[in-house]
Amino acid sequence: MSTAEQPTPGKRRGRRPGGQDTRAALLDAARQIFSESGYEGATVRAIAARAGVDAAMVNHWFGGKEALFGQAVLQLPFDPAELLGQLMDGPVGDLGERIVRRFLTVWDATDGGAFPALVRSIASHELAALSLRDFLIRHVLENVVKRVSPDRPELRASLCASQMVGVGMGRYVAKFEPFSTTDVETLAAAIGPTLQRYLTGDIG
Amino acid sequence: MSTAEQPTPGKRRGRRPGGQDTRAALLDAARQIFSESGYEGATVRAIAARAGVDAAMVNHWFGGKEALFGQAVLQLPFDPAELLGQLMDGPVGDLGERIVRRFLTVWDATDGGAFPALVRSIASHELAALSLRDFLIRHVLENVVKRVSPDRPELRASLCASQMVGVGMGRYVAKFEPFSTTDVETLAAAIGPTLQRYLTGDIG
Structure with a gap:
């Protein structure tokens, strides 16, 4: 799956349904995608797809791409x-x-x-x-x-x-x-x- | 003859008698000694000994420990x-x-x-x-x-x-x-x- 750029509509990838697993998976995926595509090139959709979760989870857990980058890559202890x-x-x-x-x-x-x-x-x-x-x-x-x-x-x-x-x-x-x-x-x-x-x- | 603290009198290490060989040997030795002992701990005598040349060669080729450090370690293109x-x-x-x-x-x-x-x-x-x-x-x-x-x-x-x-x-x-x-x-x-x-x- 991974970089799937068009998530199949209606099909929620349920591998990691929520909780700390989702958060950790998003951090891992974010590090990979930011490293591959740079900050500007990386999309929330691509990161969520790589993590196998819905893109809404990025907003839910991090509030957006900026904060995800800050925590995943810069390891900033703040938003x-x-x-x-x-x-x-x-x-x-x-x-x-x-x-x-x-x-x-x-x-x-x-x-x-x-x-x-x-x-x-x-x-x-x-x-x-x-x-x-x-x-x-x-x-x-x-x-x-x-x-x-x-x-x-x-x-x-x-x-x-x-x-x-x-x-x-x-x-x-x-x-x-x-x-x-x-x-x-x-x-x-x-x-x-x-x-x-x-x-x-x-x-x- | 520079900071040599007690050079063996009369015993010049003649392995590299002078010229660019001496200069290159001093640069190599300086990188080693500065890396082992830090700037403060490194002595001109130890560097010259490692290079197998007289300590006076440091002043002759570099003008002193500072300039040698600048060129050997920092690779500064100036004195x-x-x-x-x-x-x-x-x-x-x-x-x-x-x-x-x-x-x-x-x-x-x-x-x-x-x-x-x-x-x-x-x-x-x-x-x-x-x-x-x-x-x-x-x-x-x-x-x-x-x-x-x-x-x-x-x-x-x-x-x-x-x-x-x-x-x-x-x-x-x-x-x-x-x-x-x-x-x-x-x-x-x-x-x-x-x-x-x-x-x-x-x-x-």
């Missing part, structure tokens, strides 16, 4: 759409600091989580790099930028990404000192204004 | 000490922009050079990460920072490193668009002020 809402909840002038604080708090909780593995896979596989790029830039940062600045949102999003990827590298992978052990508030105060300028300020 | 001199040659207020411009110009010339391979090895091998951290932070950026700011030079150097590693990741590894194709002057203008603030400005 990107929910995160966006939380980041936007507060003064625009503190947005940069909120992004840094939030990023560090989430990843610190698992000592970098999947970040080091992600970097390895980005450095080795072009497709993973493409998926990350699509997702991080287009579906997270550009969404933030477009809400606060009409000027060159793609470049601004890239600039934000460059700083945050560097923060992850320095804190969890290359482990710069004192960077990897500095408290979150000190780093949010130091790096927040960088994100803020990239988001809403003068970038030349 | 770090010379680079430092060039970066400091100009107004302190433009230092951030000079760092970004210089970094991008050097690495762009070889489409990222060894940067992607370096990231792979950092993500896989703790020792390589330690070497990079030692070298990049202590022997390049801290040297710059200490010349312009007495306040928390280690943190400032780490902050600079986080942005520049992120620039390398975004431009040469994950290839964010439009980041990976934006011209150097646009990026120097956008990112230069970040480095400038990390070097000499208010970091909270």
